[in-house]
Amino acid sequence: MLDLIARIVINGVALVIAAKLIPNIHLAIGPVGIEWIRVALVALVFALVNTYIKPIVKTLSFPITLVSLGLFSFVINAALFLLVAWIARDVLSIPFTVGGFPPKFGVDAIVAAVLGSVVVSIVSTLLGFANFGRRIAGLR
Numbered sequence: 001m002l003d004l005i006a007r008i009v010i011n012g013v014a015l016v017i018a019a020k021l022i023p024n025i026h027l028a029i030g031p032v033g034i035e036w037i038r039v040a041l042v043a044l045v046f047a048l049v050n051t052y053i054k055p056i057v058k059t060l061s062f063p064i065t066l067v068s069l070g071l072f073s074f075v076i077n078a079a080l081f082l083l084v085a086w087i088a089r090d091v092l093s094i095p096f097t098v099g100g101f102p103p104k105f106g107v108d109a110i111v112a113a114v115l116g117s118v119v120v121s122i123v124s125t126l127l128g129f130a131n132f133g134r135r136i137a138g139l140r
Contacts, residue, residue, distance in 0.1 A: 012043035024112035
């Protein structure tokens, strides 16, 4: 349970950093309160998508990824990032848009999703190393 909470916090921090760095990613970030609960919900959705949907999609797209020498994984990550934005905006009514998506889908959404997924991957990896240090110390 503690690992799930740590993963949600790491995803939340990564999403906030991506929203601050990429101008086309809009996530309502304000003072402590309801906005941070919304960020935690988006991070939870992001963690669930990466845990359950991403392995299935990566397995099914393995031949394309192999032929493209791994570059297709950027497309997969961007598509899943847009899926999280759609779930957050249309299902949970949380103001989270990526390049105007949802409702508009275009080049801006694709570029913002690729850049956002790269930033989130880098930040999550760096923060995951800190989380790994907790595991080594036996603080499970």
